[in-house]
Structure formats: C-alpha cells, structure tokens
Amino acid sequence: MMRALLFSRRLSDVVYGWRESIVAQGATGQRLVLLLMAVVLVLVFLLGLTIGPVSVAVNDVWSSLQRAITFAPIGSANDWVVRELRLPRALLAMIVGAGLAVAGVITQGVFRNPLADPGLIGVSSGAALAAVAVIVLNETLLSGWVSLTGPLALPLAAFMGGLGVTLVIYRLGTRGGQTQVGMLLLAGVAINVLAGAATGVLTYAADDQQLRDMTFWSMGSLASGRWQDVAALTGLIGVPLLLSLRYRRVLNALLMGEQVAIHLGFDVQRSKRWLLAFAALMVGAGVAVAGIIGFVGLVVPHLLRMVMGSDHRGLIPAAAMGGALLLLLADSLARTWMAPADLPVGLVMALLGGPVFLLLLMQQNGGQSR
Amino acid sequence: MIRADAVSVVKGRSTLLDSASMVLCTGERLAVLGANGAGKSTLLSCLCGENTDYDGQVWLGADSLKELLPEQRAQRIAVMPQQVELVFPFRVWQVVAMGRSPWGDEQQTLEWQQEVMKATEVHHLQHRLYPQLSGGEKQRVQLARVLLQLWHYQYQSNGQQAYILLDECTSALDPAHQHEVMDLVSSMVGPAIGALAVMHDVALAASWADRVMLLRDGRVMAAGEASLLCDAEVLSACYDMSSALSRQYARVNQQWLESR
Incomplete structure (x- = not known):
C-alpha cells in the first residue's frame, strides 16, 4: 500500500510538471489537451473495431464505416460484425461514458466535493432499481406506467429513480448550504444497500428471462447494445450534456460556495435544480441501457482536474471525451480479455476504478494532515 | 443609495434582526459594529x-x-x-477573473485583472493554486475578485450607483495589510460607489469609516458620525464591557480619528 502511495505521489509529480506547462499556456493549453484526447479517441475507436473474437483488418473496418455512413447493404460476415455488433457497441460505450463522466463533474461541482460520484452516492443504484422494477413489474404493478411511456419506459423510470435518490441525498448531505461529505458518502452506502435489497426482493418475483436481464443490470454491460439504443441515448445523454455547457460558469462559482455564486449574480437554486436533473438524466439513461457502471464519473474528472485545473469551461468538454475514451477502453478490454467470454464492463471499471478511489482517499487524508 | 426599511429576520424562535433600518449613500464609508451575534452578518445578507x-x-x-x-x-x-472555502484546484488568476461573471467580460478585462491583483498585492501569486495559499493570501485574492466586480465602475456607471459590502474582510490580515486593504476600498469609494464594512476591530473602524452603525441584539443601538466611537458609554453599552476598558478604547479611537 505504501508503495502504491509513493507511486501515486511520483505519478502526480509527473502530472504536476505537465500541468504547469499546460496552465502556463492558459486556454491554448486546454485546447491542446482536448485535441490530443480527440486524436487518441479516434485511434482507440478504430482499433477497437478491429479486435475481438474475429479480428478484422483495418482496411475492412474503414470500408465498413464508409458503407455504414452511406447505409449500403451489408456485404460480408466481417462487415456485419463491424456494423451490427462492434460499431453500435463502441458508440454506446462512448455516449454512456461521456454522460457518466459529465454527470460526475456536475455532481462534484454542485456538492463541492471531488468524491461525489453518481455511483458512490447511490444515484446509479436508484436508477437501476427503478429500471429493474419496470422489467419485473411491467405486467402487474407498473403496467400503467409502461403503457403510458411506451419504449421510453425504462430510461424514464431510471431517470426518475436517479433523480429521486439525488434529491434524498441532497436533503441528507447538505445543511445550511454546506455539503457534509461524510454524510453524503454514508447516505450513498445506505441507499446502495437499500436498492440492492429491493432489487434482491424483486428477483424472487421475476421469471427466468427477467432474471437474466436483471443480472446484467447489476454488473453493467454494453454487450446488448444495438442501433436503436444508440439512437435513444444520443438524445437522452447528448441533450443534457450540451445543455450543461450553459452552466459551466455557474459551476465555477458554485465551487466557492452558494453564497459567492449568488453574489456573482447567478440564479443558484434554479441552476442547481437543472444541473442535478441533467446529471440524473445522463446517469439514468446510461443505466437503463448498460446497467450500473461505476467510477467513470470519479476517475475521469479527477485525472482531468490534475492535468488542466477545475475551470468547467474546459473541464466539461474534456470530461465528455475522457469518459468516452475510458469506457471505450474498458469495454474493449471486457470484450477481449477472456474472449470469447464477454466480461461485464462494470466489473472491469470497478477493478480499474476501485484502486483509484482508494488512492484519492489517501491523498485527501495526506492533504489534511500536511 | 441602499436603504433598509424596518428589516426583520426571524429564524425559528430567535429574532436575528429586529426591524433594523439604515441608509448607505455613494461616496460614503459605513462601518457596522456590534458584539458577536448582534446581527451584523444577517443584515449584510439581506442587503x-x-x-x-x-x-x-x-x-x-x-x-x-x-x-x-x-x-x-x-x-x-x-x-x-x-x-x-475552495478545495478544487483553481489558479489565483482564475479566481480573480470570476469577479467579472456578472458582466461576462472576463476576456476583455485582462488588464483590469492585473491592476486589481497589483492593488491587493496578490499579483506575484497569480499562477499559484488557490487552495495552497495562506489564510491572509486567500483573503486578499477574494478581495481582488470582489473589487474587480466594480473595478473602474465610476467611468461606466451611466448614472447608476454601486456598493461594496465587506463582511470582516480583514480578519486574516496583518495590521499593515488591514490598513492597506481599507485604504484601497476607500480609493474606490466616490460619486458612484459607496462601501459598507462589517468590522470587529473598533480601532480599524475609527481609522476608516465616515459613519458607524452599532448593532445590539438585532437592533440598531446607535448610528452616526465616526466620532460616536469616542463615546465610552456607547462602547460599553454595545459590547457589554467594563467602563475602564471602554474608556481605554474610546481614547484610542479618538487618537485614530485625530490622525486621519
């Protein structure tokens, strides 16, 4: 553990060096980071399409992409694998990852704490519980809801579950405008336990098919990603993501406290409501399609803040790209690590993110005692 | 001017502010004094x-x-x-630049940002990370941000009037910086700008304010010229202090007033 801590210190020294040079260049430096990430993202995206149980040559991937854009009919088996399996899955990973990372940035900004990840404080499990409830109870208790909302029943329910938890957490974790981090995280633990138990109860009411659907929720997987999911999520995540950009200056001011944000002329209560709704929608939509995928909203903003600082004008676009990149990488790993078995990407993210979270906690501790 | 008409704040069973009235005009420096819990910050939060x-x-x-x-x-x-409190890694210049948020012209006022940082003596810190600064440095950075909000206001006010409200803005500063900061605020006060400062340091108030207002138990106990601070009885009633102590303070305040 000590060695890990030392390593993280050394790592942060290196990052600190980069950061100095990036910050010295101001906005140009931030743009450089964004550009670099965009290039890496495109490369990983293309590379990810080539690997898998069947490997496809880069040339074929390229031509498949061209055919996909022009809606040409499917030509070969490889063409089908790329266009119907890997391409929607990769796009889904990018959209969900971007949404989770930006939701992380938002919740951390509103709660003024870098540990406030939607997964940790229970937003994701609240969303998952609501989604599971819809799956299991769609013919009994919730049949009215399903017929009312049609194909959006799952994502909307997940959104409301996430939003409900956000509100509860907000009530519990904030006193007199100040966020109490301990309370926030403990309330998250409690809500995660509760949602887990409620989901457990629902498993006994479920039939076989529903049970299979539910296992995948609890682990988080992109394996069932199809084009219609991509289409739905582009809207459900893309819209709040773009709208959240309008609030990047409020978020900056909020980091100095609600009072200061009021003094600086922002409509704080209104902004906070919108921002938390955006975060809940992005998490809920992601959960509805991919299940619970943790730590994206924790790891990505943390690393980016180390590199480029906290200014949300750069941080939000960077987090969108960073989240897309991280989940794409994690999903590529999930597909290929134990191929042909397809690991749930939520497991891979937890394996990657858990240690980062621990390091973050230790660093915070170190910072306090220093 | 800013005018409060019989403002009362009740929280639960306690009355934090009991029908307090006051006026602050441009060109004027008003110090608000009072014991702990007298309602100074509550008044400011309403204003x-x-x-x-x-x-x-x-x-x-x-x-x-x-x-x-x-x-x-x-x-x-x-x-x-x-x-x-700001735990996230922001540079000093980024914190200061947020002072232009109400105007949305952070990019166009880079020169002003440099000026205000020089005036509050945080210019040399501008590339440091804010959370790593000392308490006094943080306070001067915040002051730079606040003053930037109305920097050069007198030249572009279009007949409007603006006000600077300070809540114990010198609590973490050494004596030299305390006076420098208050002088800086004075230099901004003019035909378009007035300033109100909630203060604990009676002597600092005597050295700075044109008018003073003394609060006690949420009520305005006394208000008037700064010479009010030379009245030992007023001081002892306001702060519940012994007459020997209040005479001592009154004498010191008298010296401050004379030295202005």
Missing part, C-alpha cells in the same frame, strides 16, 4: 440579496432589491463574505 426571507424592505436606488434580476444586482453590489 446583498443572499437572504430573501425577511420582513420589511430593502431598496437599491428606486428598485426593490428582491425584484432585481440576479445579474443586475451583481452588477451593482459586490460582496466579500466572511469565509470562502
């Missing part, structure tokens, strides 16, 4: 739009403060809170 849950009225010029849009208000009232 700056942070607290809207009060009885009575607060007027900014001819407008009711509650009816102004948030950004309109912020273009005319700059507030320095007692304490600002």
Whole structure:
C-alpha cells in the first residue's frame, strides 16, 4: 500500500510538471489537451473495431464505416460484425461514458466535493432499481406506467429513480448550504444497500428471462447494445450534456460556495435544480441501457482536474471525451480479455476504478494532515 | 443609495434582526459594529440579496432589491463574505477573473485583472493554486475578485450607483495589510460607489469609516458620525464591557480619528 502511495505521489509529480506547462499556456493549453484526447479517441475507436473474437483488418473496418455512413447493404460476415455488433457497441460505450463522466463533474461541482460520484452516492443504484422494477413489474404493478411511456419506459423510470435518490441525498448531505461529505458518502452506502435489497426482493418475483436481464443490470454491460439504443441515448445523454455547457460558469462559482455564486449574480437554486436533473438524466439513461457502471464519473474528472485545473469551461468538454475514451477502453478490454467470454464492463471499471478511489482517499487524508 | 426599511429576520424562535433600518449613500464609508451575534452578518445578507426571507424592505436606488434580476444586482453590489472555502484546484488568476461573471467580460478585462491583483498585492501569486495559499493570501485574492466586480465602475456607471459590502474582510490580515486593504476600498469609494464594512476591530473602524452603525441584539443601538466611537458609554453599552476598558478604547479611537 505504501508503495502504491509513493507511486501515486511520483505519478502526480509527473502530472504536476505537465500541468504547469499546460496552465502556463492558459486556454491554448486546454485546447491542446482536448485535441490530443480527440486524436487518441479516434485511434482507440478504430482499433477497437478491429479486435475481438474475429479480428478484422483495418482496411475492412474503414470500408465498413464508409458503407455504414452511406447505409449500403451489408456485404460480408466481417462487415456485419463491424456494423451490427462492434460499431453500435463502441458508440454506446462512448455516449454512456461521456454522460457518466459529465454527470460526475456536475455532481462534484454542485456538492463541492471531488468524491461525489453518481455511483458512490447511490444515484446509479436508484436508477437501476427503478429500471429493474419496470422489467419485473411491467405486467402487474407498473403496467400503467409502461403503457403510458411506451419504449421510453425504462430510461424514464431510471431517470426518475436517479433523480429521486439525488434529491434524498441532497436533503441528507447538505445543511445550511454546506455539503457534509461524510454524510453524503454514508447516505450513498445506505441507499446502495437499500436498492440492492429491493432489487434482491424483486428477483424472487421475476421469471427466468427477467432474471437474466436483471443480472446484467447489476454488473453493467454494453454487450446488448444495438442501433436503436444508440439512437435513444444520443438524445437522452447528448441533450443534457450540451445543455450543461450553459452552466459551466455557474459551476465555477458554485465551487466557492452558494453564497459567492449568488453574489456573482447567478440564479443558484434554479441552476442547481437543472444541473442535478441533467446529471440524473445522463446517469439514468446510461443505466437503463448498460446497467450500473461505476467510477467513470470519479476517475475521469479527477485525472482531468490534475492535468488542466477545475475551470468547467474546459473541464466539461474534456470530461465528455475522457469518459468516452475510458469506457471505450474498458469495454474493449471486457470484450477481449477472456474472449470469447464477454466480461461485464462494470466489473472491469470497478477493478480499474476501485484502486483509484482508494488512492484519492489517501491523498485527501495526506492533504489534511500536511 | 441602499436603504433598509424596518428589516426583520426571524429564524425559528430567535429574532436575528429586529426591524433594523439604515441608509448607505455613494461616496460614503459605513462601518457596522456590534458584539458577536448582534446581527451584523444577517443584515449584510439581506442587503446583498443572499437572504430573501425577511420582513420589511430593502431598496437599491428606486428598485426593490428582491425584484432585481440576479445579474443586475451583481452588477451593482459586490460582496466579500466572511469565509470562502475552495478545495478544487483553481489558479489565483482564475479566481480573480470570476469577479467579472456578472458582466461576462472576463476576456476583455485582462488588464483590469492585473491592476486589481497589483492593488491587493496578490499579483506575484497569480499562477499559484488557490487552495495552497495562506489564510491572509486567500483573503486578499477574494478581495481582488470582489473589487474587480466594480473595478473602474465610476467611468461606466451611466448614472447608476454601486456598493461594496465587506463582511470582516480583514480578519486574516496583518495590521499593515488591514490598513492597506481599507485604504484601497476607500480609493474606490466616490460619486458612484459607496462601501459598507462589517468590522470587529473598533480601532480599524475609527481609522476608516465616515459613519458607524452599532448593532445590539438585532437592533440598531446607535448610528452616526465616526466620532460616536469616542463615546465610552456607547462602547460599553454595545459590547457589554467594563467602563475602564471602554474608556481605554474610546481614547484610542479618538487618537485614530485625530490622525486621519
């Protein structure tokens, strides 16, 4: 553990060096980071399409992409694998990852704490519980809801579950405008336990098919990603993501406290409501399609803040790209690590993110005692 | 001017502010004094739009403060809170630049940002990370941010008036910096700008203010010229202090007033 801590210190020294040079260049430096990430993202995206149980040559991937854009009919088996399996899955990973990372940035900004990840404080499990409830109870208790909302029943329910938890957490974790981090995280633990138990109860009411659907929720997987999911999520995540950009200056001011944000002329209560709704929608939509995928909203903003600082004008676009990149990488790993078995990407993210979270906690501790 | 008409704030069973009235005009420096819990910060929070849950009225010029849009208000009232906690890694210059948020012209006012950082002596810190600064340095950075909100206001006010409200803005500063900071605020006060400072340091108030207002138990106990601070009886009634102590303070305040 000590060695890990030392390593993280050394790592942060290196990052600190980069950061100095990036910050010295101001906005140009931030743009450089964004550009670099965009290039890496495109490369990983293309590379990810080539690997898998069947490997496809880069040339074929390229031509498949061209055919996909022009809606040409499917030509070969490889063409089908790329266009119907890997391409929607990769796009889904990018959209969900971007949404989770930006939701992380938002919740951390509103709660003024870098540990406030939607997964940790229970937003994701609240969303998952609501989604599971819809799956299991769609013919009994919730049949009215399903017929009312049609194909959006799952994502909307997940959104409301996430939003409900956000509100509860907000009530519990904030006193007199100040966020109490301990309370926030403990309330998250409690809500995660509760949602887990409620989901457990629902498993006994479920039939076989529903049970299979539910296992995948609890682990988080992109394996069932199809084009219609991509289409739905582009809207459900893309819209709040773009709208959240309008609030990047409020978020900056909020980091100095609600009072200061009021003094600086922002409509704080209104902004906070919108921002938390955006975060809940992005998490809920992601959960509805991919299940619970943790730590994206924790790891990505943390690393980016180390590199480029906290200014949300750069941080939000960077987090969108960073989240897309991280989940794409994690999903590529999930597909290929134990191929042909397809690991749930939520497991891979937890394996990657858990240690980062621990390091973050230790660093915070170190910072306090220093 | 900012005018408070019989403003009362009740929280639970306790009355934090009991029908307090006051006026602050441009060109004027007003010090608000009082013992702990006398209602100074509560009054300030009503004057700056942070607290809207009060009885009575607060007027900014001819407008009711509650009816102004948030950004309109912020273009005319700059507030320095007692304490600002910021744990996220921001550079000093980024924190200062946020002072232009109400105007949305952070990019166009880079020169002003440099000026204000020089004036508050944080210019050499501008590339440092804010959370790593000392308490006094943080306070001067926050002051730079607040003053930037109304920097050069007198040249572009279009007949509007603006106010600087400070809540114990020198609590973490050494004596030299305390006086420098208050002088800096004085230099901004003019035909278009007035300043109100909540203060604990009676001597600093005597060295700076044109008028003073003394609060006690949420009520305005006394208000008037700064010479009020040379009255030992007023001081002892305001702070509940012994007559020997209050005479001592009154004498020191007298010296401060004479040395201005």
